[in-house]
Amino acid sequence: MANTDGPTRQKIRVAAYELLKEKGVDGLSMRALADRLHIKAPSLYKHVQDKDEIVADLQARGLEEFGAAIKKAGKSKRAKALTYRKWALENPHLYEITVSIPLLRDRIPAGLEDGVTAMIIEITGKDHEQARAVWALMHGLVDLEIAGRFPKDANLDLTWKRAIAMI
Amino acid sequence: MANTDGPTRQKIRVAAYELLKEKGVDGLSMRALADRLHIKAPSLYKHVQDKDEIVADLQARGLEEFGAAIKKAGKSKRAKALTYRKWALENPHLYEITVSIPLLRDRIPAGLEDGVTAMIIEITGKDHEQARAVWALMHGLVDLEIAGRFPKDANLDLTWKRAIAMI
């Protein structure tokens, strides 16, 4: 069997993290990851069960870093919202892997997702439904922006201002 | 060269449409598409330049049908918004291909995207920025719902009610 918790596994994790940041989700292939470690792709499977394990790990890191960024932001809704956007745009690949591909719930630490969700809920108030709407608003804005769905002459700063006013 | 406008091409288009609806974006492979036409995959290239041409066509159809659905909906913002959700949930694969993967702008009819955008803008009023925020809100809600990002005990009807109230 494989050693799924040795030091090489840690190297794989950081290499995957760097590779994701540099090349994005599409560039994150097992062979590219192996290359970075001067290893052949099949050898990765001595340390990792499958690619989803790597993806899940990155999703977890994304959620953690994202949560930390929001927590560090100012207390106002406005500051939190702007931080949401800022973080997503500064970490598009990390944002993408956590939110634009299916979240591997079974393989990320339990409670992580709930923790982030709870934090977002705190931004708005105590009503979960309202909070989800606000979250959707921010996610939608960021997602459409990253996907390039807005025309490039769109005034997104102003759009966010309007969005925050809606909250 | 290839005949890029014969009757076979039309068959390819409808087969692609059906295949997308049945199997989703991931199931839309050239070989699966060819199978459905009792053809081998390379033969498709006698009628179509590449897969992106097929994807672009489906994106265009998605935009058209989506636009038509919104247009047919009642005049109120509420009715339009609920139709947005209804259509997206009833046509998840079509919605996904138009909005969750990069839009092949160069290969869909000019003005189609603008037309749909303009329609969404009409839902809210005349302010483009506000309109984009509203669009983002609806898109975010649908995207998170389709992605299964909301807990399954979430009251999404109520969430949409809150969202519409925010508009």
Add this chain to the structure above:
DNA sequence: CTCCCTCGCTAACAGTGTTAGCCTGAAATT
């Protein structure tokens, strides 16, 4: 009748994730 062109085909290439099986060197056991 002959030419040619459309539209099918197979074989192949580069890429993806992944499995099977081999081999080597080092650590652990006797």
Add this chain to the structure above:
DNA sequence: AATTTCAGGCTAACACTGTTAGCGAGGGAG
């Protein structure tokens, strides 16, 4: 010290993806 075991590399291979090259049959045009 000698032996055994095994982690952790390797190559070969499979099934899948989009795609290209090149072959061949059939039908319409000259």
